[in-house]
Amino acid sequence: METLSVRGAEIVSQTDLLEQGLLMCLQDSYDKRCNPQGFVNLGTTENKVCFDLLKERLTRPDMNHLEPSLLGYNYLTGMMSLREEAAKFLTDYCHSPVPLNPNNIIIMNGCCSLLCALSAVICNPGDGFLTPTPYYSRIDLYTGVYCGLQPVHVPLYSKVTEKDGHSFQLTIQLLEEAMEKGRQQGIKIRALILINPQNPLGEIYSTQLLKECLEFASRYSLHVILDEIYMLSVMSTTFTSVLSFHNVPDPERTHFIWGLSKDFGMNGLRVGIGYTKNQNILKSMSRLATFHQCPGPTQYMVCQLLRDRDWLDNVFFPTNKQRLEESQKTLVVGLKDIGIPVLNWSTGIYVWADFRNFLTSQTFEAEMELWRKFMAEKLYITPGKVFECREPGWFRVTTSHPADILLTCGSSSQKRMTPIVS
Structure with a gap:
């Protein structure tokens, strides 16, 4: 040591x-x-x-392509062709009411890299983030590597306590209580991190709850990070993406993450897609993207894949x-x-x-x-x-x-x- x-x-x-x-x-x-x-x-x-x-799709001839630009330096936020295709894909599959802007997209080698970089540019060392528990606790590693964020847990329990409620139910009251607890501990909370569908519970947050969470965050000037990496692996129910909202209370502090690991079963490809309207955050993250870029040939393959709607x-x-x-x-x-x-x-x-x-x-x-x-x-x-x-x-x-x-x-x-x- x-x-x-x-x-x-x-x-x-x-x-x-x-x-x-x-x-x-x-x-x-x-x-x-x-x-x-x-x-x-x-x-x-x-x-x-x-x-x-x-295997059949990724080994077709259209994937077997190489040109000088794929082996050279490119935009730190990702190749323009991939960002444009990702914007179209997310517009359609997240049911965005308006076309998403490819200039608001950043591509990195996985969602963990996006979370690492994003937490580093919106928080200071020692700041805290709220998140409901049980939760995917490796978030602590991703948010701690660059700036040492502290998790402030919002504990959920199996006992049903509200009429028409369910086990492990998240409420705004619980967020408020955790916020106050963090204050009492002297932690400056800067962000709320939500995984939707939730990992490990599997809960899919309702449209109403998502809106209430965004309004809660806005009241306290918190950034909201929505990790929707399982959004296309939902069975027999309606999923609401944050990108589907016409308006959010604080668009400059609302950030979206998705990748190909789970919905496409390609954990090993290492491709994560982030979306934020905050240009200062994008610029800051692009500096860190030097350490987290996807290879050019990988970006080309993903672009081809997302383009093949048929x-x-x-x-x-x-x-x-x-x-x-x-x-x-x-x-x-x-x-x-x-x-x-x-x-x-x-x-x-x-x-x-x-x-x-x-x-x-x-x-x-x-x-x-x-x-x-x-x-x-x-x-x-x-x-x-x-x-x-x-x-x-x-x-x-x-x-x-x-x-x-x-x-x-x-x-x-x-x-x-x-x-x-x-």
């Missing part, structure tokens, strides 16, 4: 169970024929249901949705068969599952004990403690695997899981 800076030592000392679980699965991955005793990875949110379609609308998106629904049903039914209920929300990539009845005690120690038993059986699911859940016994389980594989490795995972929870 003596060779590291204080920041370097802090980063390396952080326990990251999400990374630990993924690495263990990568080193010993389940394969039906070659490694049937390997790890079944139901803990990492990867969409694996449409590789066959992606393939998207008639092949990929309908097939992707159908397969996600089939996979989710397969796994949810399997969980219920062994007494594990899930929250009935409508994202197609993961579910929030209730293992509380199978804990030896209602403690996080018992939750981690149960998690270690699953890992010993080569079954990786993600414990709620990782997401700062305040109630032990909840786990996020990824459902977005091909249905036929789930039937095979699902029975395998059920064999691994059943002795533990019975």
